[in-house]
Amino acid sequence: MSELLGVENLRKVFPVRASAGEPAGDLVAVDDVSFTLPPGGSLAVVGESGSGKTTVARMVVGLETPTAGRITLDGESREAARAGRGARKARARQIQMVFQDPYTSLDSRQTIEGAIEELLRAHFDWDAARRRERVAELLDQVGLDKRQGGARPRALSGGQRQRAAIARALALEPRLLILDEAVAALDVSVQAQIINLLTDLRAETGVAYLFISHDLGVVRQISDDCVVMHRGRVVEAGRTTAVLDDPQDAYTRRLLSAVPRPGWVPRRRATSGASV
Numbered sequence: 001m002s003e004l005l006g007v008e009n010l011r012k013v014f015p016v017r018a019s020a021g022e023p024a025g026d027l028v029a030v031d032d033v034s035f036t037l038p039p040g041g042s043l044a045v046v047g048e049s050g051s052g053k054t055t056v057a058r059m060v061v062g063l064e065t066p067t068a069g070r071i072t073l074d075g076e077s078r079e080a081a082r083a084g085r086g087a088r089k090a091r092a093r094q095i096q097m098v099f100q101d102p103y104t105s106l107d108s109r110q111t112i113e114g115a116i117e118e119l120l121r122a123h124f125d126w127d128a129a130r131r132r133e134r135v136a137e138l139l140d141q142v143g144l145d146k147r148q149g150g151a152r153p154r155a156l157s158g159g160q161r162q163r164a165a166i167a168r169a170l171a172l173e174p175r176l177l178i179l180d181e182a183v184a185a186l187d188v189s190v191q192a193q194i195i196n197l198l199t200d201l202r203a204e205t206g207v208a209y210l211f212i213s214h215d216l217g218v219v220r221q222i223s224d225d226c227v228v229m230h231r232g233r234v235v236e237a238g239r240t241t242a243v244l245d246d247p248q249d250a251y252t253r254r255l256l257s258a259v260p261r262p263g264w265v266p267r268r269r270a271t272s273g274a275s276v
Contacts, residue, residue, distance in 0.1 A: 005037040010069035042209040044223035052232040096169035100181035102161035113149040138167040159190035
């Protein structure tokens with residue numbers, strides 16, 4: 001199978017400033033991470049907070065520069081640090097990112113239609129009528145109507161804002177969409193709607209997904225393959241069903257044991273009887 005995205009021996013080290021008498025040092029956030037993603041595929045990078053998964057995503061999209069290692073798209077190396085304006089625009093047309101909180105990633109002063117049209121204006125030499133047509137297509141594709149498209153982010157629900165963020169990310173027809181905890185902040189019922197939407201969009205457009213998540217239940221529904229990260233390193237990788245049904249690493253088993261089962265009720269903390 002051909003390879004769209006290649007990540008090889010990726011490493012990211014952040015310098016740590018000295019404070020309170022502590023010596024300065026280095027924080028290794030990502031260490032020797034490798035994986036591949038085929039065109040139209042869906043790969044989940046899984047782990048707890050601090051595992052390095054979001055740092056991997058930020059390096060792939062170009063928001064962070066790797067300390068070492070190689071990232072390729074269609075076999076070509078992606079050197080974010082030395083890329084000029086033209087290269088950055090070309091990269092944006094290939095890879096887009098959807099963040100966990102659409103309210104902060106969308107401009108509160110712009111309507112949803114305005115945000116999408118601004119992106120189209122920056123990348124395509126289209127007239128106003130063609131841009132409006134494309135905006136309408138995108139809104140319809142993610143299940144938003146004309147009224148919602150004309151609204152500002154604060155007037156929309158969390159699920160509607162995430163649909164708007166997805167529409168904007170798809171506007172440039174990228175080959176790869178990075179979804180960083182894209183459903184984590186949503187209610188369970190809305191989460192299911194967005195997962196179904198993402199599944200349909202992948203089938204319709206052929207876009208590939210790099211899905212960053214700590215939620216193994218969501219990962220099972222959205223990804224073909226998964227990579228489990230712990231303390232910056234890959235501890236297990238393979239087909240999602242195989243990894244989740246028969247985990248080989250103790251850390252993966254601990255993650256699975258934390259997934260709520262049907263009928264599971266959280267244990268209430270004991271109190272002393274006094275109300276506070």
